[in-house]
Amino acid sequence: MDPSTPEYWQQVYADEPRPGWDLDGPSPVLAEILEAVAAAGLALGKEIAVPGCGFGHDAAELARRGFTVTAFDFAHPAIEGARTRYGTEVDWREEDWFTTTVGPFDAIFDHTCFVAMDPARRVEYLDSCARHLKPSGFWLAVLFHDTHGRPGPPFQVSAKAIRDLAAPSIEVLHLEPAMQSHPRRAGREFLVIGRKR
Numbered sequence: 001m002d003p004s005t006p007e008y009w010q011q012v013y014a015d016e017p018r019p020g021w022d023l024d025g026p027s028p029v030l031a032e033i034l035e036a037v038a039a040a041g042l043a044l045g046k047e048i049a050v051p052g053c054g055f056g057h058d059a060a061e062l063a064r065r066g067f068t069v070t071a072f073d074f075a076h077p078a079i080e081g082a083r084t085r086y087g088t089e090v091d092w093r094e095e096d097w098f099t100t101t102v103g104p105f106d107a108i109f110d111h112t113c114f115v116a117m118d119p120a121r122r123v124e125y126l127d128s129c130a131r132h133l134k135p136s137g138f139w140l141a142v143l144f145h146d147t148h149g150r151p152g153p154p155f156q157v158s159a160k161a162i163r164d165l166a167a168p169s170i171e172v173l174h175l176e177p178a179m180q181s182h183p184r185r186a187g188r189e190f191l192v193i194g195r196k197r
Contacts, residue, residue, distance in 0.1 A: 002118065003116060003117055003118055003153050004117055004118050004121060006074040006075050006076070006096075009073075009074070009075035009077075009078065010075050010076060010077060012075075013075060013077035013078065013081075014077070022054060022055055022057075023057065024057070025057050026057045026058050026060070026061035027057070027058055027111055027142070027181075028180040028181065029111070029142045029178045029180055029181055029189060029191065030058050030061055030062070030109070030111070030142075031180065032178060032179060032180040032191065033109075033140050033142065033191050033193070034065070036174055036176075036191060036193060037138070037140070037193060040173065040174060040193065042138065042173075042193070042195075044067075044106055044107045044138055045106025045107060045134070045137070046066075046067055046068050046106060047067070047068045047070070047105045047106045047107075048062050048067045048068070048069050048070075048105060048106065048107045048108070048109055049069075049070050049071070049072065049102075049103060049105040049107075049108045049109070049132060050062065050069060050070070050071040050072065050090075050108075050109050050110075051072045051073075051097040051108065051110060051113045051129075052072070052073055052097065052110070052112065052113030052116060053071035053072060053073050053078065053079075053082060053092075054073060054078050054081075054082070055078060055081040055082050055085055056071055056078075056081070056082030056083075056085060056086050056090060056092065057085075058109060058111055059071035059082070059086075059090045059109075060082075060085070060086040060089060060090055062109060063086075063089045063090050064089075069089075069090045069091065070090070070091040070093060070102060070103070070105070071090050071091070071092055071093065072093045072095050072096075072097050072100060072102075073093075073094065074094065074095060074096045074097075076094060079092050079093070079094040097113070097125075097128060097132075098124065098125070098128050100132075102132075103132040103133075104131075104132055104133055104134045104137065105132055105133060105134065105137060106133075106134055106137050106138070107133070107137055107138040107139070107140060108129050108132065108133060108137070108138070108139050108140065109140045109141075110129075110139065110140065110141040110142070110143075111141070111142040112142070112143075112144070112154055113125075114141060114143055114157070115143055115144050115153065115154040115155050115156065115157060116153040116154055116155075117153070117155075118155075119155050119157075122157075122165050123165055123168075126139075126165055126166055126168075126169055126170060127168075127169055129169075129170070130169035130170060130196050130197070133196040134196075135196065136195055136196055137195070137196045138193065138194065138195055138196075139166075139170050139192070139193075139194040139195075139196070140191075140192070140193055140194075141191070141192040141194070142178060142189050142190075142191055142192075143157055143162065143189065143190060143192060144156045144157070144185075144188055144189055159175050159190065162175060162192060163175070166192075166194055168197075169196065169197055170194035170195065170196060170197060171194060171195045171196075171197055172192060172193075172194045173193045173194060173195055174191065174192065174193035175190060175191070175192050175193075176190060176191055177189070177190050177191075178190055178191050
């Protein structure tokens, strides 16, 4: 099955009621990337989108921190699970990020959505992110640069590839190894802060 379809992910959730990527809480790198934003003196604004939100832990944490959050996933079990866990503190959307007309947003937080999709769609995805951002809005991403050689998803991506792919639509301001990854992901992630051109 094609990971670009809802059916693929619905089958994943059917096979694994708590999929392997789910940390049962917000990822520690969310705090790290927000700290990096603050250290760079950048102002994110209030409205944040979370594409490929899964069970919504990071989206709910962003809402807890005072942001107005809209979270997207086209897999019904993901959105259903997010609503069950976190209620209405986030605007949960069972929609395809590529085709939704919701937005634009001040920022996007992407933790593994980019690396979960077919690499052939990466340019299209980044163009979609730019389209969903307000002028000078921010793309915040946590991406795998090492998947231990396993076939995806997730699919790894190099720092050079990120810079090259983002260049037409997003200026990369920060690209560094993550220091606060969950132990299962330690040494395999990097943080990206980009700004819409």
